[in-house]
Amino acid sequence: MLEGSLRDFSLDDLLQMISLGGKTGELHLEGLTPFGKRKGIIYFENGEVKDAETEETRGEIAILDLLNIKEGTFRFVPNDTLHIKKAISKSIPDLVLLATSKLDEWNRVKSRVESVDSVFKMMTDDIPSEIHLSQTDWKVLMLLQKGMTIREAALKLNMTVFDVARIAYGLAALKIIREVGQKNPDTNEVKVKAPPKNFILRLIDRIRRL
Amino acid sequence: MKHYKIVVTGPFAAGKTTFIKTITEIAPVITEAPTTREEESSVKNSTTVAMDFGRITVDDESVLHIFGTPGQFRFNYMWSILSKDALGVVLLIDSGDKSIFEEAKDMLNFFRVKTDAPIVIALNHFNEKEHTTKEELCKIMMVPDSIPIIDCDATNKESVKNVLLKLLELILENEA
Structure with a gap:
């Protein structure tokens, strides 16, 4: 298990590590986004995103919310995710790009x-x-x-x-x-x-x- | 000390710097640079590149800052910066220069989208020019009823006071 603060280990670094390492497991995230507090889990299989969930949403909406957490904590639990159905087909770089553009739009809003x-x-x-x-x-x-x-x-x-x-x-x-x-x-x-x-x-x- | 802000904007050479110089209680802070474009240098030798700044102290607790924007569209990033949290906006237009009315209309639309702050249009009358009336300007620029147009002489203190008072009345009405 790997856990810590997103101040010490950025979400980008974390995603890159999970992706390049081909890891399987759950990334638990909790922290502040421009849209309020968020808490959720991103599920990985062999370094690829399978699904995500927050207290309110699931799938792509959930992961885009979670990727905008700038301050908070994380916990990666190596775990079997076979029970999770693949609901997200986009790659990590595409998802990060989408989350960033959402943040840009929010700044305009x-x-x-x-x-x-x-x-x-x-x-x-x-x-x-x-x-x-x-x-x-x-x-x-x-x-x-x-x-x-x-x-x-x-x-x-x-x-x-x-x-x-x-x-x-x-x-x-x-x-x-x-x-x-x-x-x-x-x-x-x-x-x-x-x-x-x-x-x-x-x-x-x-x-x-x- | 609390600071509040009013923005004075308008096309190139509308008289914004003069407007602020006329009313400020301190020596105005002016960021002018020599005009380099031929079409601009034929009108005046220098232009505001960042902002003009004037001040009116209200009492021991509060002060009004008056910011003048650059007139050219290429400096519009300053318009956004300066209009943030402004109490109101004065759009100053040279009543004798019909060539800038289209540009003034774009500026009006820019500020209407960027801010909810009330806007007044001050029609600045320079001497020896054929003036456009408020009614004509209203028609040309399709100014909505909620934006008053006032005649003004940016070199005359009473006239500048009149513009600011109209804007403040509008702010009060808006909050009612």
């Missing part, structure tokens, strides 16, 4: 959707005269305008937080919704993003006196 705990307000001022939304876009919009966070909407719709965040990004770029704050998942308290009204009033007064 973050310009409008700061966190998976973001809450939104529906806007009516600037909506273009004609917009086309898919059924999924509508479902996401309906939940977000009720005050649900990205995370809550994803759970309700059985979607990944990334996919919901991507739709929210599109809706925000179209000025249909606007991020107004972030909800603390433990207390449900919403921290409003707006600048303090007091400051704006003081600034108005200051500029008038200039």
